[in-house]
Amino acid sequence: MFYRETGQFKQSYAADQAVFPILQDRLGLAAILLVAFVVVPLFGNEFLLASVMVPFLILSLGAIGLNILVGYTGLLSLGSAAFMGVGAYAAYKLSTIFPGVNILVWILCSGFFAAGIGVLFGLPSLRIKGFYLAVATLAAQFFLQWCFVRISWLYNDNPSGAIEVPARTLFGLAITGPSATPVTRYLVVLVIVVVMTLLASNIVHGRIGRTWMAVRDMDIAAQLMGIRLLPAKLLAFAVSSFYCGVSGALMVFLWLGAAEPSAFDIKLSFLLLFMVIIGGLGSMIGSFFGAALIHILPIVIRGLPEALGLPIAAATVEHLTYLIVGALIIFFLIVEPHGLARLWQIAKQKLRVWPFPY
Amino acid sequence: MLYNIFIDPFVQMVQMPDLLVQTLWEGLVSGVLYALIALGFVLIFKASGVFNFAQGIMVVFSALTLVGFYEKFSAAGFSGHAAAFVALILTAGVMFVLAMLVERVVLRPLVNQPDIILFMATFGITYVLIGLGEMVFGGDPKQMITSELFLPSGSVDVEMLGGLVSFQKIDIAAAIIASAMIVGLALFFQKTRIGRALRAVADSHKAALSVGISLNQIWVIVWFAAGLVALVTGIMWGARSDVSFALEIVALKALPVLVLGGLTSVPGAIVGGLIIGIGEKLGEFYWGPLLGGGIESWFAYAIALLFLLYRPQGLFGDKIIERI
Structure with missing residues (x-):
């Protein structure tokens, strides 16, 4: 009823090709940003900010990174957690070697280290495809995780083997370390995630993104049309790892505060892959949907029995969570194999033509 | 340094052949078990094109079910060999029900979807099985009923x-x-009617359908066969260590085995398993100390990666032919 483009005339090609051609979409986006920047920090309690929103945003960023690789370029990767780890360890080393430089600079720089490692492990992708490539990326996952444990230089010979985040400030406000309030951490993460999402959206809608999608749909055909496969695939690995790396650095510095190598184990890789596939392959908004579902759903399920006053043991709840999440994954795949993003699209299309079926 | 990497391990091998034989034997045994897990993957991949990630958890689940049944029986005063075998048969029944459920609930609605969606669905199955298994049997490691199943224990020392x-x-x-x-x-696979149908389905789903082979039935059979393989694997792994969800991470080792041998090849799974098992143990024993140990966690993947760079479809996999 309210959501349709009737009466909105485009007067230039640029306006016609905009990412959000419909006014209501732009208004909706502005409203979401307003809520995220103003309403949530003002009215959200500590639990919501620190345990729900910050992890959700950070995981979304990681999911966007993986989505660039799996969804846009069609290269299946099971090593994303290791690239997150590279980002985290790089940010840690840089910030302890050069404590004078602003921490945000190092968090963003750590992405380049992750990108370098990503390119290195992306090299086999020219020859190996599909599930075979997935196993090749598992080599990266296990090898890098082994490095995080064995190379003590990476964690400054800390006897516990973990990396602990030093306290750092921005404009006099503590943003990392124990004294940082959830609100500041949330806002810092939000700004980074919004900016990087915008950047990613522009990349995938531009020439580079089209190259990637051509490679995804059929790499031989893409090659025949003059796309050089090696640069295209390696660029996808680099950008994807950059996003994963920044997300990993954020995860340690602004969410966990300290991390052991096991924080970046294979389970996190699988979790990111869930988010990407449940959210929607090849969709920016899908990465957010997927992260929301996979991260927030278990929190809700865990909190539910208590809220309803049901006396269920914590262990049972944990097992039930597994059961329900597994069942929901299957359910969502059966209902809409193309992910939540496709459901969103269908809903919007229905609204646009309402009250007619098409 | 170069000497330490390229020459010293071989000198050690020649100097102490008994240690070498011991290492080779251990590699062989873990290779056989990797091969068994990989075999379950291959069976399902061949017949339905599904990359079944849940095979690893099926191993754990079947072993837990077996031990769980036996515990129930012995609590009721019925124990010994007979009880163990009744439990074995009941567990096989459970695996059959599981196969039917998977076919009915997961595979049938998802027919003709892209590979990655089906792959994801098996993740869902994995989660459900983990939740179910932990809820029913608890998370504690359990002892496998080895002697009740006539499995020997102890060791033979050979000079x-x-x-x-x-x-x-x-x-x-x-x-x-x-x-x-x-x-x-x-x-x-080679001599029975169902085996022939399975091979037909593996070659082409459509052609098999057109000559009257029921895909749904075949899928149930294949998942059941994979379930039985998982059960045997579970018993063997369980007999060597405890039955617990820690086995799950071991099952991930079956992935390099699988790609090394080729996703569609039964002999490939076996040869791949042996190569990975032996390579891993040799690497850990002779080269591990140079790198600080613990390289077992990634060495298998590195071997698989090297082989893949040479042959992208695995050692015995079907040649990938791409057309436009």
Whole structure:
């Protein structure tokens, strides 16, 4: 009823090709940003900010990174957690070697280290495809995780083997370390995630993104049309790892505060892959949907029995969570194999033509 | 440094052949078990094109079910060999029900979807099985009922090559049972009516359908066969260590085995398993100390990666032909 483009005339090609051609979409986006920047920090309690929103945003960023690789370029990767780890360890080393430089600079720089490692492990992708490539990326996952444990230089010979985040400030406000309030951490993460999402959206809608999608749909055909496969695939690995790396650095510095190598184990890789596939392959908004579902759903399920006053043991709840999440994954795949993003699209299309079926 | 990497390990091998034999034997045994897990993957991949990630958890689940049934029986005063075998049959029944459920609930609605969606669905199955298994049987490690199933324990020490090499009896039994199962599966595939139907489905779903083979039925059979393989694997792994969800991470080792041998090849799974098992143990024993140990966690993947760079479809996989 309210959501349709009737009466909105485009007067230039640029306006016609905009990412959000419909006014209501732009208004909706502005409203979401307003809520995220103003309403949530003002009215959200500590639990919501620190345990729900910050992890959700950070995981979304990681999911966007993986989505660039799996969804846009069609290269299946099971090593994303290791690239997150590279980002985290790089940010840690840089910030302890050069404590004078602003921490945000190092968090963003750590992405380049992750990108370098990503390119290195992306090299086999020219020859190996599909599930075979997935196993090749598992080599990266296990090898890098082994490095995080064995190379003590990476964690400054800390006897516990973990990396602990030093306290750092921005404009006099503590943003990392124990004294940082959830609100500041949330806002810092939000700004980074919004900016990087915008950047990613522009990349995938531009020439580079089209190259990637051509490679995804059929790499031989893409090659025949003059796309050089090696640069295209390696660029996808680099950008994807950059996003994963920044997300990993954020995860340690602004969410966990300290991390052991096991924080970046294979389970996190699988979790990111869930988010990407449940959210929607090849969709920016899908990465957010997927992260929301996979991260927030278990929190809700865990909190539910208590809220309803049901006396269920914590262990049972944990097992039930597994059961329900597994069942929901299957359910969502059966209902809409193309992910939540496709459901969103269908809903919007229905609204646009309402009250007619098409 | 170069000497340490390229020459010293081989000198050690020649100097102490008994240690080498021991290492090779251990590699062989873990290779056989990797091969068994990989075999379950291959069976399902061939017949339905599904990359079944849940195979690893099916191993744990079947072993837990078996032990769980036996515990229930012995609590009711019915124990010994007979009870163990009744439990075995009941567990096979559970695996059959599981196969039917998977086919009915997961595969049938998702028919004709892209591979990655089906792959994801098996993740869902994995989660459900983990939740279910932990809820029903608890998370504690359990003891496998080895002696009740007539499986031997203890070890045989053989004096050879100027040293003492010890073979665990359970390992010998595992190798024999695994070989018997592989021969049995090969016969089943080559000589029976259902086996022929399975091979037809593996070649082409559409052609198989057109000559009247029921895909749904075939899928149930294949998942059941994979379930039985998982059960045997579970018993063998369980006999060597405890039955617990820690096995799940071991099952991930089956992935390099699988791609090394080729996703569609039964002999590939076996050869791949042996290569990975032996390579991993040799690497850990001779080269591990140079790198600070623990390289077992990624060495298998590195071997698989090297082989893949040379042959992208695995050693025995079908050649990938791409058309536009």
